[in-house]
Amino acid sequence: MEFKLINNKDFFDGLKVGSCIDSTEFEEVKVAANEAFNLESAAKTQENSKGATANTTGTFTKSNKDHKVGIIRFKPFKDLDFIECAFSTRLGGVSTGYSESMSFCYDRGDSRENVLENFRIFSKAINISPDRLVYSKQTHTTNVLYVDESNAGMGVTKERNYDNIDGLITDKKNLCLVTSFADCVPVIFVDKKRHVIGSAHSGWRGTVGNITRNVVEQMGQKFGTKPEDLVSFIGPSICMDCYEISEDVAEEFKKAYSSEEQKHILLDKKNGHYQLNLHIANYYNMLNAGIKPENINVTNICTCCNKDLLFSHRGSQGKRGLLCNFIYIKQ
Numbered sequence: 001m002e003f004k005l006i007n008n009k010d011f012f013d014g015l016k017v018g019s020c021i022d023s024t025e026f027e028e029v030k031v032a033a034n035e036a037f038n039l040e041s042a043a044k045t046q047e048n049s050k051g052a053t054a055n056t057t058g059t060f061t062k063s064n065k066d067h068k069v070g071i072i073r074f075k076p077f078k079d080l081d082f083i084e085c086a087f088s089t090r091l092g093g094v095s096t097g098y099s100e101s102m103s104f105c106y107d108r109g110d111s112r113e114n115v116l117e118n119f120r121i122f123s124k125a126i127n128i129s130p131d132r133l134v135y136s137k138q139t140h141t142t143n144v145l146y147v148d149e150s151n152a153g154m155g156v157t158k159e160r161n162y163d164n165i166d167g168l169i170t171d172k173k174n175l176c177l178v179t180s181f182a183d184c185v186p187v188i189f190v191d192k193k194r195h196v197i198g199s200a201h202s203g204w205r206g207t208v209g210n211i212t213r214n215v216v217e218q219m220g221q222k223f224g225t226k227p228e229d230l231v232s233f234i235g236p237s238i239c240m241d242c243y244e245i246s247e248d249v250a251e252e253f254k255k256a257y258s259s260e261e262q263k264h265i266l267l268d269k270k271n272g273h274y275q276l277n278l279h280i281a282n283y284y285n286m287l288n289a290g291i292k293p294e295n296i297n298v299t300n301i302c303t304c305c306n307k308d309l310l311f312s313h314r315g316s317q318g319k320r321g322l323l324c325n326f327i328y329i330k331q
């Protein structure tokens with residue numbers, strides 16, 4: 001399994017990012033079909049223990065074959081032993097067609113049953129139960145929500161009680177923040193002193209609106225997080241070469257960033273179109289929020305350059321599923 005990699009060193013030439021570029025790794029985790037969590041069966045077993053007569057022998061798995069779940073890991077988070085962080089690929093799920101195969105998208109040409117099965121398989125691969133996941137409800141806002149035990153399972157095994165939430169933070173152990181992507185930028189945060197985590201979806205709107213600042217501010221207000229204690233990650237998402245934008249979007253970035261910053265973010269093609277570097281724009285958001293440059297880490301994997309292995313909105317003209325980032329504080 002080989003990813004086509006971005007040469008980030010060229011893009012970041014002259015910027016202070018130290019050793020934090022090229023910090024993604026790939027691994028495959030084998031999950032046998034009968035190893036996937038079986039919530040129906042678990043629920044029935046509970047009923048049984050209360051004297052009900054439900055049948056516990058029928059297990060819910062769509063596939064008989066083992067799943068090789070493809071996982072991207074962020075090296076700087078692997079060094080933090082209290083954190084599990086995993087980014088999905090298209091590999092190892094049960095969805096078919098343009099959602100093939102590990103998609104977490106409920107509303108684009110896939111069945112809810114398939115998405116839930118994918119959650120079960122991926123959860124198993126990262127050693128957490130699906131009813132401990134909390135799935136954002138993203139609509140390109142800059143809204144960030146603190147979630148706790150009361151939110152466990154929301155968006156996966158039970159209905160959400162929130163909407164228009166593009167960022168999640170928590171201090172609860174074994175509660176997994178799930179945010180979804182298909183070219184937009186994952187921005188992930190770990191307070192290594194206070195053991196608090198944050199995860200957000202930062203597309204161009206979330207970048208211009210600076211959802212990163214909202215995450216850092218809310219972690220500060222709620223937990224006393226200091227930016228200098230944060231380790232952050234800019235995850236797999238569309239690269240500058242793949243991301244052409246129109247004048248009106250470029251204007252938004254000109255308003256939001258200094259002229260020096262714009263030199264690294266926007267490439268004016270002088271034909272009414274620009275190439276946009278969302279990775280560097282989010283790097284500036286993190287830097288301007290007070291995170292130390294040596295603690296800001298950037299992927300070298302573009303979703304659009306790797307559309308066979310990852311979902312890319314641009315690369316598929318919108319016919320795509322969704323990737324997710326999963327992060328939780330270990331028990």
Ligand SMILES: [Zn+2]
Nearest residue numbers: 239242302305
């Ligand atoms: Zn690319």
